[in-house]
Amino acid sequence: MSGIDNLPPLRDVIATHGLNARKSLGQNFLLDLNLTAKIARQAGDLTRADVLEIGPGPGGLTRGLLASGARKVLAIEKDSRCIPALEEIAAAYPGRLQVIEGDALEVDPLAHLTPPIRVVANLPYNVGTELLVRWLNPPDWPPFWQSLTLMFQREVADRIVAQPGSKAYGRLAVLAQWRAEARIVMSLPPGAFTPPPKVSSAVVHLTALPEPRYPADPGVLSRVVAAAFNQRRKMLRAALKGLAPDIEDRLNAAGIAPTDRAEQVPLERFCALARELAG
CATH class of the missing domain: 1.10.8.100 (rRNA adenine dimethylase, C-terminal domain)
Known part of the structure; x- marks a missing residue:
């Protein structure tokens, strides 16, 4: 049994369901459930919030979110191989986990979520930046989300929080900081993941501002x-x-x-x- 719930350790889940990470899907799995629970805690009090998770994979962070008391988790997963493992988690947390098989760039999550909504995800590397830009540029502001707690490659995380005069400062920093408070809350070495990526990672927490810092179209x-x-x-x-x-x-x-x-x-x-x- 794992340290945060009565479900099997993630290595066993991956072995049982044949969930070797696929590079084509940008997958790098976090297997340490103490670490995924720590990431979940960075999102704040989830007991009165619905949580959107993108790319849950075998469900390590999903379990951290549910163990942290999330009112409901909506997990959108593109890889059909992961669905049975996620359904096992749903059975262990009756009525609190909904799993949708699909592409996060195409699925509208709002039909399945009740505000307040927080987004917490170890984002697949190949769609992470695109999803962030979408969440920062909705048709109307404030957005559907209260906060975003997202795992990125360290380089991307640095670009989100960068200040003028630095090489990392660019479009992503301007878009993020115009409408949100952004800070890096955790750093993770390659060895925390299976398989280990070539670069370090970091968790960025963004809190939506009621309105942009300065007026602009x-x-x-x-x-x-x-x-x-x-x-x-x-x-x-x-x-x-x-x-x-x-x-x-x-x-x-x-x-x-x-x-x-x-x-x-x-x-x-x-x-x-x-x-x-x-x-």
Whole structure:
């Protein structure tokens, strides 16, 4: 038996169901249930929340979430091999785990969840960033989620929390910090996973702000930031010249030197430039 519930250890579950991790699905399994329970705790009090989990695999984090008292967990899993193992967990926690076999990029989870909703996931490496950008750019704000507690490659985690002037600072930092509080809450070495990835990992906790830090049109801000960082070595007057014929005047009006490069510009100035261009 495991240390957090009466279900078998994850190594036994993987052996029973033949769940060798598949690189094509971006799978790296966490087998230490004490570690998955610790990740679950980083999401805060789950007893009054529904939890969305993407890519549960054999269910290590799923078990951590349920053992931590999550009101309900909705687990979306693309790999059909994992479904029987997840159904065994559902049977051990009656009425608290719903498993959907499908692609997280295509499934609408909101029909199955009741607010407040938190997202907690050891995201498959190949879709993690895309899912994060979607969650940060919903049609309306505040979003459906209260918080996101997500495992990423360390490099991606560093990009989410990066500050101006650093090499990691870019589009992801601006989008995340515009609408959320973001911080790294755990670091994990490659050896924590099976199979071990080539890089370290980290857990990032993002808490949704009631409204963005600074006013800006989301579409305009996204275009400005994408254009600025797609040519991050260029001065902004060159990198952004396609956005407006008088871009130097717009940059000056927003308090940005036209000779600055994207990584020097703080979030507040990017938002000011977005307002200038929208106006």
